[in-house]
Every structure is written in C-alpha cells, then in structure tokens.
Amino acid sequence: SQQGEEDPQxxxxxxxxxxxxxCSYKTSINNLQWYRQNSGRGLVHxxxxxxxxxxxxxxxxxxxxxxxxxxxxxLITASRAADTASYFCAxxxxxxxxxxxxxxxLVRP
Amino acid sequence: GAxxxxxxxxxxxxxxxxxxxxxxxxxxxxxxxxxxQRLGQGLEFLIYFQGNSAPDKSGLPSDRFSAERTxxxxxxxxxxxxxxxxxxxxxxxxxxxxxxEQYFGPGTRLTVT
Numbered sequence: 001s002q003q004g005e006e007d008p009q010x011x012x013x014x015x016x017x018x019x020x021x022x023c024s025y026k027t028s029i030n031n032l033q034w035y036r037q038n039s040g041r042g043l044v045h046x047x048x049x050x051x052x053x054x055x056x057x058x059x060x061x062x063x064x065x066x067x068x069x070x071x072x073x074x075l076i077t078a079s080r081a082a083d084t085a086s087y088f089c090a091x092x093x094x095x096x097x098x099x100x101x102x103x104x105x106l107v108r109p
Numbered sequence: 110g111a112x113x114x115x116x117x118x119x120x121x122x123x124x125x126x127x128x129x130x131x132x133x134x135x136x137x138x139x140x141x142x143x144x145x146q147r148l149g150q151g152l153e154f155l156i157y158f159q160g161n162s163a164p165d166k167s168g169l170p171s172d173r174f175s176a177e178r179t180x181x182x183x184x185x186x187x188x189x190x191x192x193x194x195x196x197x198x199x200x201x202x203x204x205x206x207x208x209x210e211q212y213f214g215p216g217t218r219l220t221v222t
Contacts, residue, residue: 030209031209033209033210035213041198041215041216042113042200042213042214042215042216043152043200043202043211043213044213045210045211045212048209048210088151088152092209095140095157095159095165096154096157096165097142097152097154097211098154099144099151099152100151101150101151102150102151
C-alpha cells in the first residue's frame with residue numbers, strides 16, 4: 001500500500017505562477033523527500049526534509065512538513081515551462097522509500 | 110561522474126518468455142533498489158540490496174521475479190514466464206552508505222505482448 005498520497009493528481013498553471021502540491025502519509029517517518037520525474041523515466045531528487053524540520057528552501061522550491069498532520073507541501077515559485085513534470089513525495093523508515101502516486105504538473109508557456 | 114545506468118532502455122517480449130534487466134549503480138554506492146512503475150502510477154518497491162545481500166525482498170510480486178547483485182556493482186532483475194501485467198517501467202536506484210537520497214537510472218520500459 002502507498003504511504004504518501006499527493007494532491008492534486010494533476011495541476012495546470014500559467015508560466016510565472018506558483019505551484020503547490022501536497023502530500024499526506026500514514027505512519028511515522030525519519031524524513032520526507034520530493035522527487036521529480038520527466039517523461040515517465042528516471043527520477044531526480046529535489047529536496048529532503050527531516051522529521052525535526054518544519055520548512056526548507058532550495059532555489060525556487062519550498063517544502064514544509066507538519067508531522068502532527070502527517071503532511072508536507074512542495075511550493076514551486078515563479079514556475080517555468082521546464083518545470084512540467086510529475087512530482088512525487090517519498091517517505092522512509094530505515095532504508096526503504098515509499099512513493100505516492102504523484103502530481104502531474106503542466107506549466108503553460 | 111557517471112550516473113546509474115540501466116539496460117536495455119526498452120524491451121518488447123512475448124508472453125511466457127523470460128527477461129533480464131540490468132542495472133549498473135554509481136561506483137561506491139552500497140545500496141541498490143529496484144522499483145516498478147505502471148503507467149500513470151507511483152513507484153512500487155521490489156527489492157533492496159545492501160552490498161550483495163538482499164535483506165528485503167518483500168516487494169517482489171511473485172516467485173517469477175528474482176534479482177541478484179554481484180558485490181557492490183551490477184544487479185540483474187529477472188522475470189520468468191512474463192505476463193502482460195508485468196508491462197511497466199522498471200527503475201533502479203542506488204545510494205551511498207548513510208545517505209537517504211536515492212539516485213535513479215533512466216529505467217527499462219518492458220512491454221509484454
């Protein structure tokens with residue numbers, strides 16, 4: 001069964017707008033990661049937030065984590081057409097990553 | 110440096126045939142993972158290697174699936190007597206010791222006709 005569930009399943013925005021994706025999970029975690037996937041192939045790691053952190057930034061990315069609600073959000077600011085991809089959250093306990101079903105983001109030029 | 114590589118990139122096979130998928134992890138990465146991704150879905154964990162031992166095979170969907178790893182390098186995922194429901198992208202990832210981030214290969218797209 002999936003640990004993380006992303007919301008929305010699909011998101012379409014105009015270039016320059018911000019995109020927010022949410023992830024909920026069920027069990028306790030050590031950390032939560034966000035990955036990006038282009039064209040259904042390899043995933044690229046974007047950012048990792050530890051369970052004792054509440055917010056983290058990396059370039060145009062901002063991730064929040066609320067362990068009391070078992071949820072995380074990924075914000076992409078000033079989106080670009082090149083941000084079009086699927087975004088997955090992944091939670092881990094020990095070594096295994098458990099992925100959600102992803103949010104498909106379309107950024108229209 | 111070189112990333113995780115997988116071969117073949119695409120494989121079309123007939124139902125009932127065996128297939129072998131290969132993964133070359135990043136040098137020095139002790140951990141190696143196999144995942145399966147069906148169309149439009151998330152990743153399903155299949156198996157995890159630490160070195161050449163597989164402490165977790167819990168994700169292998171049936172006894173038709175097996176995997177091996179040579180030392181801390183190449184891994185092969187074998188699917189015997191393929192079925193149409195095996196059609197998916199098979200992704201391999203590796204990670205260094207004590208690092209949570211996983212580095213993914215480009216995947217092998219398997220189509221069983």
